[in-house]
Amino acid sequence: xxxxxxxxxxxxxxxxxxxxxxxxxxxxxxxxxxxxxxxxxxxxxxxxxxxxxxxxxxxxxxxxxxxxxxxxxxxxxxxxxxxxxxxxxxxxxxxxxxxxxxxxxxxxxxxxxxxxxxxxxxxxxxxxxxxxxxxxxxxxxxxxxxxxxxxxxxxxxxxxxxxxxxxxxxxxxxxxxxxxxxxxxxxxxxxxxxxxxxxxxxxxxxxxxxxxxxxxxxxxxxxxxxxxxxxxxxxxxxxxxxxxxxxxxxxxxxxxxxxxxxxxxxxxxxxxxxxxxxxxxxxxxxxxxxxxxxxxxxxxxxxxxxxxxxxxxxxxxxxxxxxxxxxxxxxxxxxxxxxxxxxxxxxxxxxxxxxxxxxxxxxxxxxxxxxxxxxxxxxxxxxxxxxxxxxxxxxxxxxxxxxxxxxxxxxxxxxxxxxxxxxxxxxxxxxxxxxxxxxxxxxxxxxxxxxxxxx
Amino acid sequence: xxxxxxxxxxxxxxxxxxxxxxxxxxxxxxxxxxxxxxxxxxxxxxxxxxxxxxxxxxxxxxxxxxxxxxxxxxxxxxxxxxxxxxxxxxxxxxxxxxxxxxxxxxxxxxxxxxxxxxxxxxxxxxxxxxxxxxxxxxxxxxxxxxxxxxxxxxxxxxxxxxxxxxxxxxxxxxxxxxxxxxxxxxxxxxxxxxxxxxxxxxxxxxxxxxxxxxxxxxxxxxxxxxxxxxxxxxxxxxxxxxxxxxxxxxxxxxxxxxxxxxxxxxxxxxxxxxxxxxxxxxxxxxxxxxxxxxxxxxxxxxxxxxxxxxxxxxxxxxxxxxxxxxxxxxxxxxxxxxxxxxxxxxxxxxxxxxxxxxxxxxxxxxxxxxxxxxxxxxxxxxxxxxxxxxxxxxxxxxxxxxxxxxxxxxxxxxxxxxxxxxxxxxxxxxxxxxxxxxxxxxxxxxxxxxxxxxx
Numbered sequence: 001x002x003x004x005x006x007x008x009x010x011x012x013x014x015x016x017x018x019x020x021x022x023x024x025x026x027x028x029x030x031x032x033x034x035x036x037x038x039x040x041x042x043x044x045x046x047x048x049x050x051x052x053x054x055x056x057x058x059x060x061x062x063x064x065x066x067x068x069x070x071x072x073x074x075x076x077x078x079x080x081x082x083x084x085x086x087x088x089x090x091x092x093x094x095x096x097x098x099x100x101x102x103x104x105x106x107x108x109x110x111x112x113x114x115x116x117x118x119x120x121x122x123x124x125x126x127x128x129x130x131x132x133x134x135x136x137x138x139x140x141x142x143x144x145x146x147x148x149x150x151x152x153x154x155x156x157x158x159x160x161x162x163x164x165x166x167x168x169x170x171x172x173x174x175x176x177x178x179x180x181x182x183x184x185x186x187x188x189x190x191x192x193x194x195x196x197x198x199x200x201x202x203x204x205x206x207x208x209x210x211x212x213x214x215x216x217x218x219x220x221x222x223x224x225x226x227x228x229x230x231x232x233x234x235x236x237x238x239x240x241x242x243x244x245x246x247x248x249x250x251x252x253x254x255x256x257x258x259x260x261x262x263x264x265x266x267x268x269x270x271x272x273x274x275x276x277x278x279x280x281x282x283x284x285x286x287x288x289x290x291x292x293x294x295x296x297x298x299x300x301x302x303x304x305x306x307x308x309x310x311x312x313x314x315x316x317x318x319x320x321x322x323x324x325x326x327x328x329x330x331x332x333x334x335x336x337x338x339x340x341x342x343x344x345x346x347x348x349x350x351x352x353x354x355x356x357x358x359x360x361x362x363x364x365x366x367x368x369x370x371x372x373x374x375x376x377x378x379x380x381x382x383x384x385x386x387x388x389x390x391x392x393x394x395x396x397x398x399x400x401x402x403x404x405x406x407x408x409x410x411x412x413x414x415x416x417x418x419x420x421x422x423x424x425x426x427x428x429x430x431x432x433x434x435x436x437x438x439x440x441x442x443x444x445x446x447x448x449x450x451x452x453x454x455x
Numbered sequence: 456x457x458x459x460x461x462x463x464x465x466x467x468x469x470x471x472x473x474x475x476x477x478x479x480x481x482x483x484x485x486x487x488x489x490x491x492x493x494x495x496x497x498x499x500x501x502x503x504x505x506x507x508x509x510x511x512x513x514x515x516x517x518x519x520x521x522x523x524x525x526x527x528x529x530x531x532x533x534x535x536x537x538x539x540x541x542x543x544x545x546x547x548x549x550x551x552x553x554x555x556x557x558x559x560x561x562x563x564x565x566x567x568x569x570x571x572x573x574x575x576x577x578x579x580x581x582x583x584x585x586x587x588x589x590x591x592x593x594x595x596x597x598x599x600x601x602x603x604x605x606x607x608x609x610x611x612x613x614x615x616x617x618x619x620x621x622x623x624x625x626x627x628x629x630x631x632x633x634x635x636x637x638x639x640x641x642x643x644x645x646x647x648x649x650x651x652x653x654x655x656x657x658x659x660x661x662x663x664x665x666x667x668x669x670x671x672x673x674x675x676x677x678x679x680x681x682x683x684x685x686x687x688x689x690x691x692x693x694x695x696x697x698x699x700x701x702x703x704x705x706x707x708x709x710x711x712x713x714x715x716x717x718x719x720x721x722x723x724x725x726x727x728x729x730x731x732x733x734x735x736x737x738x739x740x741x742x743x744x745x746x747x748x749x750x751x752x753x754x755x756x757x758x759x760x761x762x763x764x765x766x767x768x769x770x771x772x773x774x775x776x777x778x779x780x781x782x783x784x785x786x787x788x789x790x791x792x793x794x795x796x797x798x799x800x801x802x803x804x805x806x807x808x809x810x811x812x813x814x815x816x817x818x819x820x821x822x823x824x825x826x827x828x829x830x831x832x833x834x835x836x837x838x839x840x841x842x843x844x845x846x847x848x849x850x851x852x853x854x855x856x857x858x859x860x861x862x863x864x865x866x867x868x869x870x871x872x873x874x875x876x877x878x879x880x881x882x883x884x885x886x887x888x889x890x891x892x893x894x895x896x897x898x899x900x901x902x903x904x905x906x907x908x909x910x
Contacts, residue, residue: 037669041688045807075808167654175692176650177632194649195631199622214492232717233496235710237630237692254709255690258716262687265720266802273727273798273886274791281803285820289827292795296861299791300832303784304839310780317776324772324779325765328895329758331783335790336729336754336888340747343728347721348736352500353530365740372744377755384759406751431728433791440783 044073068097092121101147104134143220146250151179160202177238187246274433295433302437313448334409334443335436341413342431366414374406401447499528523552547576556602559589598675601696601705606634615657632693643703729888750888757892789864789898790891796868821869829861856902
């Protein structure tokens, strides 16, 4: 292991206790010592576990740039509380340390009144200009995601002059991947890999060494999700952003896009689990309740509708109560199959493995899968019921209903998200509790109709 | 928009038709023209839609490095079929064009016999050595993920000499982010940002300009998922990998890690949806069936167990068939709540928002959420049943059972994944169909016991 590097940081209860002890004895130097080699992302994890008072004590001991990095790594709810406790002057000081995209995000979270005050307190007028520009864009677009820190070179400049020019830009740019090349109107015309800058003869022209074919870029209005798809697909670590006239206005880096990729995947998973708002285990009880109640009420209404369906067959149940035994089996299986098939479609749409072609081939495939699984399950359930019960009519009813339910639930689970997607509605809405509820009611209906036919 | 760049590529039916037409008229030049400015990732999307014969025709028209890039971008199943149709000589030629990590992945997919033959056909002995070394590591570790292409500099060298040295290494390295600095034993001692190399005086020593504090790195044995977490958390685009003695042996780049982050999130979603293998809409019917059957059978056994529970209360149902009406409501709500609470825990564990602390505070919180949602749903269901039915005992039974089920299902959904995680079992196994099935049976039991008490 590198001698100079400590083992990777792990947040332990012991470490938190040490920190708390230092806080309560008011020892700033002890805190500085404990956090000396700790990355801001890890310091943020520590602050997430502290009370506001404790967190502020730690925060005050951090140097300026580490303080602002830590601030941006806090969990949203913790950051909001934290910022409310800072004065506008203090916020302005932090913002001067930040990359422009983080600065704009932070200011965007403030009330309009506070925004104005904070902006007035920022001393560096260039930062003010950048932040105000970034605040104009929709947060879910490339414009809302980009930063103003990037290397820019003129196409008609010599490489040697470019190096001198770039040295001036270098100070405020943390990470460098490529240099974006513009023409005299500031329009993006090429990309110069850093490699070229290092290994090329200083006398060559930038335009001779740059890549100008097939440059990947986003427009300010390109949606977030498309930016993420593009960077993921083409393995890009940074993407230039141009305005409506083709002028270079910003850069998006992969770290911000990784967050989007993760959020998108998490969101689909949450919708499939019946959670309608982005919640985390740390979210407040109220927020958790609010995010979960809508689907529970829909599920409940589905249950009441199901009760209506069953009540139509009251006579049959009174005559033959065993019919009621298999109600949960039928509804559970319909639900499971629907969730499976809709999850495959929603993931396929999100990952673009479903690309073109109509609905029909997908339904045909789902029908084949449903037929195989349905026959296996039906034969099994008939076999089991044959062994444990005399009532072979019941076994036949259950197994035929099960086969039908598996088939129809699979088709419903496939068609519903595809249709939603066609009408530009988020297909993930069709997963989880929604498809389960629909299939419950449908399954009950099929079960009793088949029961009526057989008995 | 940059004049030199075409609009972003979109896969259309028309484009595929044009390609197919060119294939069937045997016009290689037409295909070359159509695919001239198309990125290998997009060409792979085209090939994914073609028959094997058509795909091979296109593939033969691609220059060497575009061909190998395209090959690595194909969907797994398509690539497997494709590779089977290539001779070992052809595979060896492709491998010589690839980055070492891709080369090792591709060879790893072959049978042992083919592996030996392909390796013998590779002319560049350095590549052979690198690939054989990479094949030694577990696929799911940093060693299995890393590549051998990276920039390396000596700590005691001058920056000017380093530039000369790096120029020799530059040819085979596609993307450059940082230069890893080693001591005389090849041990990793620091990282030199590319920025420093460009803007630093040529006479300074590498060791004076490098970062040596707190370098982030992985060991060859570090699990994939930890690598992904680290790179995501610390916003890294590349991570050096060291062996057990601390010697620098490879580098992991963010593009490979983005794939892992995505796969992990997709996998949790699939498990929650009752899909036990990684399937896509394009997967074969057999694979889809196989991935879905295990959970369906578990669900079915749960349904049969549920039938056993209900059959214990045959007498009550015969006397009062209306009791059967609300069976689906109770099971559905137990399922929904269980899925919600387990999803929050599983996501919290995956995203590390659940960090430390015991199970008890989480259960307490879930109980509070369940109590609020449960009371709202129970009051609603009692109100509705009061309005539509004379049987107030039934309404009381359903609403009390509902409250109890919501509470217990939420606690089950919270505790089960936490317990699994404690015993190092994947908590995602506790989501979806599993928790639904358990809660179905439990819910039925609660419902009838309460029914028995009230009537």
